[in-house]
Amino acid sequence: MKGFPDLPPLWWLGSIVLIYLGEWVLPSVHITLDVLTALSWVVFLSAVAVIAWSGLWFLKKKTPIEPHLTPKTLIIEGPYRLSRNPIYLALVMMTVAFALKTGSVIGLAVAAGLWWILDRRFAAPEEALLRTTFGKEAEGYLSRTKRWM
Numbered sequence: 001m002k003g004f005p006d007l008p009p010l011w012w013l014g015s016i017v018l019i020y021l022g023e024w025v026l027p028s029v030h031i032t033l034d035v036l037t038a039l040s041w042v043v044f045l046s047a048v049a050v051i052a053w054s055g056l057w058f059l060k061k062k063t064p065i066e067p068h069l070t071p072k073t074l075i076i077e078g079p080y081r082l083s084r085n086p087i088y089l090a091l092v093m094m095t096v097a098f099a100l101k102t103g104s105v106i107g108l109a110v111a112a113g114l115w116w117i118l119d120r121r122f123a124a125p126e127e128a129l130l131r132t133t134f135g136k137e138a139e140g141y142l143s144r145t146k147r148w149m
Helices: 008-025 034-061 086-102 105-134 136-144
Strands: none
Touching (some): 008 105, 034 086
């Protein structure tokens, strides 16, 4: 859809809607255990913390957080020491948390699909932009830090 914002949080929201729709159209095996509900909250809150921590680095470095904009600074500190894409990883974690909370097996497949979309649509092009913008500095960072974990 032309003019529709192509942003990772919207893809995440779509994954949650897809889980709901998938469960309504194709009911799957539901596993309901209190431990899964507790685990879902731990995963979800951890993901929110990672997003907040990552977002603070964008503010601190005064560089745009939107994926299609050219970065002003290469962020290699904080969560970016551990993963080149901590926010995307957190969005996938939030989808897994939702799947765990609802006991949805379909939700786990949706989480895998979201990971693939974020990897191909956002992470790979962003890395190319980092190489173009920051050259050898980006190459060094990309070679020593895993894309996901």
